[in-house]
Amino acid sequence: MISLAITLVLAAFVGWFAWHTYKSYRAATGTVWRRLYAATMNSATIFFAAVASWVTAAFNFTLNIADFFGATEFRDFATRTFSPDVASDILLGCMLIIVLARLRTLKLTP
Numbered sequence: 001m002i003s004l005a006i007t008l009v010l011a012a013f014v015g016w017f018a019w020h021t022y023k024s025y026r027a028a029t030g031t032v033w034r035r036l037y038a039a040t041m042n043s044a045t046i047f048f049a050a051v052a053s054w055v056t057a058a059f060n061f062t063l064n065i066a067d068f069f070g071a072t073e074f075r076d077f078a079t080r081t082f083s084p085d086v087a088s089d090i091l092l093g094c095m096l097i098i099v100l101a102r103l104r105t106l107k108l109t110p
Contacts, residue, residue: 007061010061021036021050024038024039052098062074063078066078
């Protein structure tokens with residue numbers, strides 16, 4: 001039950017950030033990518049981290065909802081498919097992309 005409460009709090013934060021990004025996106029001008037970049041405070045790092053956070057929060061929310069309703073077969077499928085080895089590889093890849101995006105952002109600053 002605590003896990004579900006934590007997931008709901010994190011989902012609320014992700015929802016707020018998505019709303020803020022949408023509102024900023026609507027206010028920005030230019031191409032789609034320029035508007036997304038402007039909506040995430042002109043930072044490629046924040047943009048990629050937000051996308052990674054949305055995906056992670058959605059996955060954790062789905063697992064906790066499945067546990068809440070007693071759908072253990074879904075949790076078994078998810079843990080078989082996404083083992084700790086796969087999760088650590090994905091996390092390492094995300095961190096590498098975030099570092100590269102941050103280095104690119106720092107180079108673009110005059």
